[in-house]
Amino acid sequence: MLSIALIIVPLTAGLVSFFIRNDHYRRGLFIGSSGAHLILTSLTWFRRPGMALSGWFALDDVGFIFLTVTSLLFFGATLYGIKYLDDEKRRSRDAPGDNNANVNEAVFSGCFLLLLSTMTIVIFSQHIAFLWVAIEATTLASAPLIYFHRTKRSLEATWKYLLICSVGIALALLGIFFLAVANKNGQDMLLMKMIEGAAGIDAPWLKAGFLLLFVGYGTKMGLAPFHTWLPDAHSEAPSVVSALLSGALLNCAFLGILRGYQICIAAGLSSYCREIFILFGLVSILFAAIFILGQSDYKRMLAYSSVEHMGIIILGVGLGGGAVFGSLLSMLGHSLTKAGLFFVAGNIFSYYKTKNIADIKGLIRGPTRWSGVLWFAGFLLITGTLPSAIFLGKFIILKEALLRQQYWTTFIFLGGLGIVFIGMARIFVSMTQGGRRTAIAESPLYRDDLIKIVPSALFFLLVVITGLYFPSLLTHALEGAAKELGDF
Amino acid sequence: MNSLIDLLSITILLMNLMMLSSSRISTCIRIVAFQGILFGLMPFVIHSHAIALGAMIYSIVSIGLKGFVFPWLLFRAQREANIRKEVEPIGGYPLSLLMGVAMFLVSFWLSSRLPYIRTVSSDLVMPVSFMTFFTGAFIIVGRMKALTQVIGYLVLENGVYLFGAALLIEQPFLVELAILLDIFVAVFVMGIAIFHISREFDNIDTQNLSQLKDWVNTK
Numbered sequence: 001m002l003s004i005a006l007i008i009v010p011l012t013a014g015l016v017s018f019f020i021r022n023d024h025y026r027r028g029l030f031i032g033s034s035g036a037h038l039i040l041t042s043l044t045w046f047r048r049p050g051m052a053l054s055g056w057f058a059l060d061d062v063g064f065i066f067l068t069v070t071s072l073l074f075f076g077a078t079l080y081g082i083k084y085l086d087d088e089k090r091r092s093r094d095a096p097g098d099n100n101a102n103v104n105e106a107v108f109s110g111c112f113l114l115l116l117s118t119m120t121i122v123i124f125s126q127h128i129a130f131l132w133v134a135i136e137a138t139t140l141a142s143a144p145l146i147y148f149h150r151t152k153r154s155l156e157a158t159w160k161y162l163l164i165c166s167v168g169i170a171l172a173l174l175g176i177f178f179l180a181v182a183n184k185n186g187q188d189m190l191l192m193k194m195i196e197g198a199a200g201i202d203a204p205w206l207k208a209g210f211l212l213l214f215v216g217y218g219t220k221m222g223l224a225p226f227h228t229w230l231p232d233a234h235s236e237a238p239s240v241v242s243a244l245l246s247g248a249l250l251n252c253a254f255l256g257i258l259r260g261y262q263i264c265i266a267a268g269l270s271s272y273c274r275e276i277f278i279l280f281g282l283v284s285i286l287f288a289a290i291f292i293l294g295q296s297d298y299k300r301m302l303a304y305s306s307v308e309h310m311g312i313i314i315l316g317v318g319l320g321g322g323a324v325f326g327s328l329l330s331m332l333g334h335s336l337t338k339a340g341l342f343f344v345a346g347n348i349f350s351y352y353k354t355k356n357i358a359d360i361k362g363l364i365r366g367p368t369r370w371s372g373v374l375w376f377a378g379f380l381l382i383t384g385t386l387p388s389a390i391f392l393g394k395f396i397i398l399k400e401a402l403l404r405q406q407y408w409t410t411f412i413f414l415g416g417l418g419i420v421f422i423g424m425a426r427i428f429v430s431m432t433q434g435g436r437r438t439a440i441a442e443s444p445l446y447r448d449d450l451i452k453i454v455p456s457a458l459f460f461l462l463v464v465i466t467g468l469y470f471p472s473l474l475t476h477a478l479e480g481a482a483k484e485l486g487d488f
Numbered sequence: 489m490n491s492l493i494d495l496l497s498i499t500i501l502l503m504n505l506m507m508l509s510s511s512r513i514s515t516c517i518r519i520v521a522f523q524g525i526l527f528g529l530m531p532f533v534i535h536s537h538a539i540a541l542g543a544m545i546y547s548i549v550s551i552g553l554k555g556f557v558f559p560w561l562l563f564r565a566q567r568e569a570n571i572r573k574e575v576e577p578i579g580g581y582p583l584s585l586l587m588g589v590a591m592f593l594v595s596f597w598l599s600s601r602l603p604y605i606r607t608v609s610s611d612l613v614m615p616v617s618f619m620t621f622f623t624g625a626f627i628i629v630g631r632m633k634a635l636t637q638v639i640g641y642l643v644l645e646n647g648v649y650l651f652g653a654a655l656l657i658e659q660p661f662l663v664e665l666a667i668l669l670d671i672f673v674a675v676f677v678m679g680i681a682i683f684h685i686s687r688e689f690d691n692i693d694t695q696n697l698s699q700l701k702d703w704v705n706t707k
Contacts, residue, residue: 143677
């Protein structure tokens with residue numbers, strides 16, 4: 001009953017957190033439950049949990065990769081989050097009038113753990129409609145997290161996020177009803193059963209349904225041009241929340257699309273889906289490239305980089321064959337790197353109190369020394385410098401595009417990556433290098449505490465390691481997943 | 489039997505048009521509530537002969553939520569946030585109505601393009617469900633207040649629900665309840681957000697929500 005435990009532990013801990021007054025107990029529970037989640041997840045590396053609740057919950061290879069990434073990410077985020085919450089608390093004690101420091105820690109940790117639980121349900125869910133329920137639940141659990149600072153700007157971001165994602169997900173529900181119509185064999189919408197009975201699926205309804213599903217979940221995944229909520233939410237949420245949104249939440253929506261794609265593959269419609277994937281993948285990459293070029297806010301820049309990476313990932317799936325392996329590898333690398341970058345962005349923000357790129361110079365000197373080093377390392381990793389999982393992923397996708405003689409795709413893909421690199425290089429170099437500018441608002445007490453540095457450093461290290469060496473466990477899972485989605 | 493479904497569909501259709509042309513928020517909330525009740529009754533009408541216990545409970549819960557709890561929440565939000573009564577459409581009422589008619593035509597065209605399904609009991613249900621969906625989307629885009637956007641979201645959900653009910657799509661009981669729960673929590677969270685918006689901005693015009701954009705120096 002490993003799968004049930006993985007869901008129940010953060011769920012109960014989250015619900016209990018709402019009612020604990022004592023900070024120490026609540027934080028203990030916070031880190032304890034996310035640690036327990038990671039330990040339980042690592043148990044699945046050795047023995048996959050079987051089906052639970054008559055096949056509604058199961059962990060396949062695709063889910064296994066998503067689960068590992070999500071659990072790791074949440075653990076890193078709780079480590080960082082504890083320190084973050086502590087700082088916020090101290091700040092609100094010191095300056096009661098500070099609008100930014102209105103803290104409701106119980107709601108934060110409660111929603112945080114509920115988000116972990118709902119994401120785990122998304123990963124395990126094998127019932128298409130139940131998957132929808134879980135994905136919508138992730139939206140609702142994360143909305144209060146974005147509104148943590150209770151400012152006008154964060155309120156605006158939360159409202160856009162709630163409304164745009166809810167409408168998108170309503171579209172996906174319509175898509176699921178279309179799938180149910182297509183599924184002539186009966187009303188059972190278990191993934192396995194639908195794949196087995198794919199021969200009897202009505203193609204036009206399935207096509208229409210998949211399109212709706214793609215647009216709906218694509219909104220949440222942040223594919224251009226449906227990404228409009230994403231930069232706002234990522235820039236206004238606390239950095240630790242942005243890390244989760246970018247590294248885990250977008251992946252969950254991606255998983256929703258993949259489940260629909262699996263049915264389409266079985267029904268022999270994969271080439272139809274793949275054309276859609278390639279188109280929106282390229283559009284996302286180009287959109288992000290344009291918006292990164294002129295960006296003046298470094299958290300928005302990271303958000304657009306997420307749009308770019310979602311584009312790369314969906315492009316890889318669209319190319320099919322070996323590129324699927326590359327795309328899953330990219331996803332893994334992106335989640336860890338981007339989360340690490342957002343943690344560092346949080347450090348930078350808590351020192352400079354601004355998100356404006358032009359106000360920040362000389363990060364690698366002075367009290368932000370370590371953050372500066374990591375900030376630049378993260379830039380190298382996210383743009384795909386050797387050796388990293390992201391580099392390998394992009395390389396494999398590129399190779400497949402060339403092998404399939406998709407020259408235009410290759411051209412746009414490479415061009416987009418080039419523009420992104422130039423845009424990001426300008427921003428990162430100007431932020432890290434140069435003489436320090438002593439801004440007025442600098443907080444004199446800031447230090448690069450170990451706990452603020454270690455999670456990002458560990459994530460970056462993992463990304464570098466996966467660029468050099470794969471444990472056989474990971475290789476098996478990635479190959480298995482690529483086979484399920486590869487349409488060979 | 490068939491005529492009853494047709495009657496229901498036409499009622500819903502007229503309600504959509506009414507919603508587009510009505511100038512008061514309270515009227516819109518009442519229309520959504522009434523629509524919710526009608527949609528809750530749909531399963532009883534469509535398969536009146538043998539309705540399962542699960543479906544019955546679900547219908548009752550759904551009528552309770554959409555017909556009574558949601559309107560109560562919305563009215564409360566309107567009162568607490570001290571919202572003015574007018575809907576304030578972008579582009580005026582005649583345009584909204586015209587759009588309503590256009591959406592109806594598009595819905596008809598769309599459902600004629602989709603392949604035939606034998607479970608559909610009436611030719612009107614599918615176009616009307618699409619039209620309800622579009623109406624919801626239009627209200628979200630074409631109305632200025634945060635509260636009207638929530639109303640639009642509910643109308644849109646109603647459209648999806650009508651499609652499901654009309655085509656006799658039955659999810660397992662648990663899933664249907666979970667979907668309802670999700671929508672309930674969504675409306676609840678949006679209600680809280682509206683309250684905060686009105687407190688922060690003194691009103692809930694979404695035009696205030698335009699600080700976040702690219703290409704602007706945030707200083």
